[in-house]
Amino acid sequence: MSEQSLKVLCVVGSLNETSVTRVVLNAVADQFREAGCTVDVLDLDKEQLPLYDPDTAEDQPNFAPLQRRVARADVFVLGTPDYHGSISSALKNFLDHFWHEFTGKLFCPVVASHEKGLTVIDQLRTVARQCYAWALPYGVSFMEKVDVANGAVVSDGLKKRITMLVRDARVYGALLASQRFADLAGTDPGFMERLRKY
Secondary structure: OOHHHOEEEEEEOOOOOOOHHHHHHHHHHHHHHHOOOEEEEEEOOOOOOOOOOOOOHHHOOOHHHHHHHHHHOOEEEEEEEOEOOEOOHHHHHHHHOOOHHHOOOEEEEEEEOOOOOHHHHHHHHHHHHHOOOEEOOOOEEEOEOOOEEOOEEOOHHHHHHHHHHHHHHHHHHHHHHHHHHHHHHOOOOOHHHHHOOO
């Protein structure tokens, strides 16, 4: 699989109109585009999902188009504010809608936090594990007014962390996507075997 065909879904998990999470996710998305990746940005403030109900979720009119977008992605950049040491309700609701679509793919946590977002990053790693996905061994966290101001990324430290995340997501996302494709097409045993019928 070529790097240029890597498909990235950036999920803005903040409903705040002036969200710094959105600012950083847009900066991440721009770097992926500059690197030749296909980028889709899902802004949960602008494309709101109904509260997940397992009995009715798949019947909602916006479910099937969103499911296709999620299924196409090789890499998920999951942006969220740190709310009481946890992910936002908007991002949790998005994650609740899917799991088959995450299997064998890469999660990249991005967290707006005054406390490094460590518990939030751990929770996103837990979601990845429960959905048979992979996660970067680190996340990118940042602080409002220190790293982001006036609608832009302003700190050199955050710019460097974004560049690192984009580079690692491209490298490892492409490797995982290539192996996922081979596993789905093959007959070898492995955890992707369960998805061959989907």
